[in-house]
Structure formats: C-alpha cells, structure tokens
Amino acid sequence: MAFVITSPCMHEQAADCVDVCPVDCIEKGPDQFFIDPSRCIECGMCEVVCPIGAIYQDFEVPEEEQTSVSRAKEFFFSS
Ligand code: SF4
Ligand code: SF4
Known part of the structure; x- marks a missing residue:
C-alpha cells in the first residue's frame, strides 16, 4: 500500500x-513525479501539500487514473 501521484x-x-516526504521516496520521472510504492510509509504529508490534489492513497485512485498506479511500479521496478 502506498500513495500514488496521478x-x-x-x-x-x-x-x-518532494520537500516534505520524510523518506525521500518521491522522484522526478520523464513527465511527472512518482512515489516509490516499496518505500512510501503512508504518512500522507505529500497529499496535504500538493496544490492540485494529484496524490491519492492507492485504494482511492480514481478509475480513470489507474494507469498512474502501474506507471509508478514500472518507473521503480522495471529497470
Ligand atoms: S505518503 Fe509520506 S512517505 Fe509516502 S510519498 Fe507521501 S510523503 Fe512520502
Ligand atoms: S503537482 Fe503535486 S505531486 Fe506533482 S510535484 Fe507538485 S506537489 Fe508533487
């Protein structure tokens, strides 16, 4: 379980x-930022500070943003 950037x-x-994450698990990808699901401790700090509400807990990600969940996994685990 982790938070997800959409x-x-x-x-x-x-x-x-990135500035508020206590475990430094948010990294810049080719077109957006991504959260490493294996390191996120679910503190929720990032969700609070995101000015556009782009961050969700994984089980709350809207249906149309489900690709964001797989994209984060690909970004951190496919290399
Ligand atoms: S929920 Fe906490 S640990 Fe997870 S990405 Fe956000 S700030 Fe980092
Ligand atoms: S839009 Fe939200 S998720 Fe993206 S970099 Fe800014 S604070 Fe982070």
Missing part, C-alpha cells in the same frame, strides 16, 4: 511533495 502532476510539478 496525471495532473504533469502540468504542475512544483515538487512541494
């Missing part, structure tokens, strides 16, 4: 989330 991040990317 596609609206592509148009913002101010990285407020």
